Amino acid sequence: MxxxxxxxxxxxxxxxxxxxxxxxxxxxxxxxxxxxxxxxxxxxxxxxxxxxxxxxxxxxxxxxxxxxxxxxxxxxxxxxxxxxxxxxxxxxxxxxxxxxxxxxxxxxxxxxxxxxxxxxxxxxxxxxxxxxxxxxxxxxxxxxxxxxxxxxxxxxxxxxxxxxxxxxxARVEVATVAWACRRIEACAGAVDIGGLAGELGYSGKHLIALFRDRVGVPPKLLARLVRFDHLVRRLKSGPSATWAELAAEFGFADQAHLTREIRGFTGITPTGARALIGDLAFA
Missing domain, CATH: 2.60.120.10 (Jelly Rolls)
Structure with missing residues (x-):
């Protein structure tokens, strides 16, 4: 080997x-x-x-x-x-x-x-x-x-x-949605979904249907999860930053927006989430 x-x-x-x-x-x-x-x-x-x-x-x-x-x-x-x-x-x-x-x-x-x-x-x-x-x-x-x-x-x-x-x-066609997922990941979730659908020549409704089958959730929710994933990785291994700085770095409207997103995904405050992130041994 x-x-x-x-x-x-x-x-x-x-x-x-x-x-x-x-x-x-x-x-x-x-x-x-x-x-x-x-x-x-x-x-x-x-x-x-x-x-x-x-x-x-x-x-x-x-x-x-x-x-x-x-x-x-x-x-x-x-x-x-x-x-x-x-x-x-x-x-x-x-x-x-x-x-x-x-x-x-x-x-x-x-x-x-x-x-x-x-x-x-x-x-x-x-x-x-x-x-x-x-x-x-x-x-x-x-x-x-x-x-x-x-x-x-x-x-x-x-x-x-x-x-x-x-x-x-596998016999299912995934190339189109895989390309869209790579675009969302490359932008750390900061992508205009309507524009993405237009690039593919699809209606927003058709793109959502494709994502529900190939991903499980609509593209807008996937983009939010990708942004949260990048934030988690930043908190685990990146340099220290304030919540306001992180909000600006990851494209949140403001610190209050970041706080709402973290609470929605984790059920706890940003400070509580930061403390738990270091213990995500199997993430």
Missing amino acids: DPHRRARVTRSEAGESRWEVATRELPAGLRAHVRGLLGYSEASALPCLRREFPLPQVVVIIEFGPPIRVHDDAGVASRYAGGFVAGVHDCWTETGHDGSQRGIQLNLTPIGARLVFGVALSELAGRVVHLDDLLPRAHRGLAARLAELADWDDRFDMVESFIATRVAE
């Missing part, structure tokens, strides 16, 4: 909690469809509850250990033994475990998820679905097969092969 493609494993401890995170460089052919792929293992003395922020991606959790809890908007918890798929959403989600979790997190672009799962992403938007319910018969039980493998590299090989196979088998 190419040494640059070997898994890098990081282990850390804090008090009575221990983490292991494994990552590996993605093959070039998958980078258009995969935002991130990592293996994780966590053990703690106490139960854990985390608030996950919405991002412009479809999250696939493949579990080897006890299934984690996923709380809906009413706070009702569900478990999905073997794993689940969370579609694009515009609201935070709370997840928890009783002291341990282990598995793989696969973050797909919306277009990548459309190709891998072969269903209109409007069926997944704002929802969490059991992984096996979205897999063809040949790929069901993926979590159990991954759990039996010896190391992270073998597991990553299997997941990458699964993605490549599903993308190669």
Whole structure:
């Protein structure tokens, strides 16, 4: 194996909690469809509850250990033994475990998820679905097969092969919406959707219909999520800045607009969100 493609494993401890995170460089052919792929293992003395922020991606959790809890908007918890798929959403989600979790997190672009799962992403938007319910018969039980493998590299090989196979088998046309998504990403969400539809020669209504199928949400909401994603990354690793400076940098009308957007996506104040962003280990 190419040494640059070997898994890098990081282990850390804090008090009575221990983490292991494994990552590996993605093959070039998958980078258009995969935002991130990592293996994780966590053990703690106490139960854990985390608030996950919405991002412009479809999250696939493949579990080897006890299934984690996923709380809906009413706070009702569900478990999905073997794993689940969370579609694009515009609201935070709370997840928890009783002291341990282990598995793989696969973050797909919306277009990548459309190709891998072969269903209109409007069926997944704002929802969490059991992984096996979205897999063809040949790929069901993926979590159990991954759990039996010896190391992270073998597991990553299997997941990458699964993605490549599903993308190669896909028969849905995604080039138009993929181009529009790249434009939105390149502008960090600051794009005129009406102008984008005009460039494509489509009505706004037709573009929205295409996005609901290929992405799950309308292009305006995707652009807002992309802008929020860029803001989150800026807060995680960029230089310090005031909220007013960040509002100007990311094209918000003013600081009050930025505050409303952060509250809407996270359910907490900007200051509270900033404190949690550093703990988004699996984002």
